[in-house]
Amino acid sequence: MPDLKSTESEIELFPGSNDLLESVFEKFQDYERFREVFYESVREDLEELAKARRISEEEAMRRWYR
Amino acid sequence: MIDGENTLLPLVHFDASHPWDALWKLCQPSMEQHGATMLRARLDGVAKAVAVEHHYIDRDYRDTFSHYHSKRFNTPNSRTLRLHFFDQPLSRKDLLDASVAQPAYCGYAVIRPTRPICLGRTMISPTKLPDLKGCLLRVSREQITLQGTPLEIEAFPFISQDTDATVCAQSALWMLFRYFSTQYAHYHEIRPFEITQLTKDYSIGRVYPATSGLTDWQMGEACRQAGFSPLIYTRRGYGSDFDHLLYTYIESGIPVLAATSDHVFVALGHFSDYSKTLPSADRVPSSFFNSGFIINDDNRMPYQHLPSKKAAPASLQTSNHGVDSLESFIAPLPEKVFLAAEHQEKLVQRLLDDGTFGLAANSLKLSSQQIITRSFLTSGRSFKKAIQARGMGNPRVAEIYRSLPMPRFIWVTEISTPKEFPDRMCGEVLWDATRNEHEVDGWIAVHYPEFLALDVGSALNTLPNIKKFNLDKHTPYEPYKSNLECLI
Numbered sequence: 001m002p003d004l005k006s007t008e009s010e011i012e013l014f015p016g017s018n019d020l021l022e023s024v025f026e027k028f029q030d031y032e033r034f035r036e037v038f039y040e041s042v043r044e045d046l047e048e049l050a051k052a053r054r055i056s057e058e059e060a061m062r063r064w065y066r
Numbered sequence: 067m068i069d070g071e072n073t074l075l076p077l078v079h080f081d082a083s084h085p086w087d088a089l090w091k092l093c094q095p096s097m098e099q100h101g102a103t104m105l106r107a108r109l110d111g112v113a114k115a116v117a118v119e120h121h122y123i124d125r126d127y128r129d130t131f132s133h134y135h136s137k138r139f140n141t142p143n144s145r146t147l148r149l150h151f152f153d154q155p156l157s158r159k160d161l162l163d164a165s166v167a168q169p170a171y172c173g174y175a176v177i178r179p180t181r182p183i184c185l186g187r188t189m190i191s192p193t194k195l196p197d198l199k200g201c202l203l204r205v206s207r208e209q210i211t212l213q214g215t216p217l218e219i220e221a222f223p224f225i226s227q228d229t230d231a232t233v234c235a236q237s238a239l240w241m242l243f244r245y246f247s248t249q250y251a252h253y254h255e256i257r258p259f260e261i262t263q264l265t266k267d268y269s270i271g272r273v274y275p276a277t278s279g280l281t282d283w284q285m286g287e288a289c290r291q292a293g294f295s296p297l298i299y300t301r302r303g304y305g306s307d308f309d310h311l312l313y314t315y316i317e318s319g320i321p322v323l324a325a326t327s328d329h330v331f332v333a334l335g336h337f338s339d340y341s342k343t344l345p346s347a348d349r350v351p352s353s354f355f356n357s358g359f360i361i362n363d364d365n366r367m368p369y370q371h372l373p374s375k376k377a378a379p380a381s382l383q384t385s386n387h388g389v390d391s392l393e394s395f396i397a398p399l400p401e402k403v404f405l406a407a408e409h410q411e412k413l414v415q416r417l418l419d420d421g422t423f424g425l426a427a428n429s430l431k432l433s434s435q436q437i438i439t440r441s442f443l444t445s446g447r448s449f450k451k452a453i454q455a456r457g458m459g460n461p462r463v464a465e466i467y468r469s470l471p472m473p474r475f476i477w478v479t480e481i482s483t484p485k486e487f488p489d490r491m492c493g494e495v496l497w498d499a500t501r502n503e504h505e506v507d508g509w510i511a512v513h514y515p516e517f518l519a520l521d522v523g524s525a526l527n528t529l530p531n532i533k534k535f536n537l538d539k540h541t542p543y544e545p546y547k548s549n550l551e552c553l554i
Binding site: 051 | 526
């Protein structure tokens, strides 16, 4: 069986692309930390938007169009 | 002049002795005052000749006739008239030659024998209408034949309510569904009576005659039954973001059902004033320049202007409603769009502020001045198709975008400057529209004049793997234009 994971990691977007593109995060854990901080920074906004959706869906049964 | 007045296809040439009233006489007894007023207001000065196709069997009217009108004691005629409009005074012989008739073809209107409104399926080419100059809107392409001559029409479908089987809610749904089924093979054609049946499991009492109308919820449900993933937005829920979100969906080429407190119509395009003075904010959305929307209101005529503020309309081309009188809208999203406009907007704005991927950290050019952002949804396929022609500011960016596997739908936020907007762009953020709002790392690429970052891992369906590329040169490039037809 071929080692699919290592085959994937060798795929290039175009010839030579892997030499041109550099990694932003050294370790995957660094990336996960970045993602957690990012999520925390938008959590309240997402909660506000969830409220807006609930208001809209409750209101959706009230107006009749004829 | 009327050529062949007593034939099955009279041809009317408008002149001093044969004004519009001569045409209406030929259309009796089906034509009524309201339909005549609307058609004339829409096409006066544009149409030079009209072919009147008698005994036309219209599939939409036949649908309501079979299921509703035929069950009445006093039944209207089962057949209709179809009026074909031309902007040149074509002869009867010209009508046999598609190469002559096609360039002059403005579209058609079916005249039903229904009261109080007779206007049935209508397709009028917006490119023939001078009041729409500068507007951006969606159209669908339909092929028809006129006594065997093949003709093509690009238009947004219009129909008026018959007040029996359909009122404004069903008519608006019909216009929306017919646009999608004419334009995309994925959606099947739905006829007016079928629309009344889409809500039969979600109704109180009978579904026709349709005099009680439909609610937002029922219209959303009809969209769902028709294969869409509808989202309902109300002004009370979304407050100051409401108009921007409506604009964003229209800019995405998605026609929406827009509603006032008691009436609903289809919003299918917009028009902007780019000479407006910019506010002092660091970032300005392109919706700031919006001056109103183009709507199909079943009580009026195709392609009315809906101005920003409600006011007494100067002409029948302008709606008696305003954007400020809209209370809700329904966006009929394609099934695979899981990320809504409001979530994409919040996530992108946060990303532009981010210490790692934001403007300040990566773009001297863009962080040192005010920027204008333009957000829209499109398919990965359409976005890629336009890459070569647009150039994307740097050949390397174009090459990477073309190579990168992309999802079926993507959100794009283009970035520009007051100097370049609206003709040139300086970068963009691409976001996977098949992600949900809690996947805050759903972006595909971040591109500024000096910087490109990509999530190569997600593109290859593996763990996220963010790569960056520093760009040495940059040329501002054309905005993405494939979502809406620009009328010049």
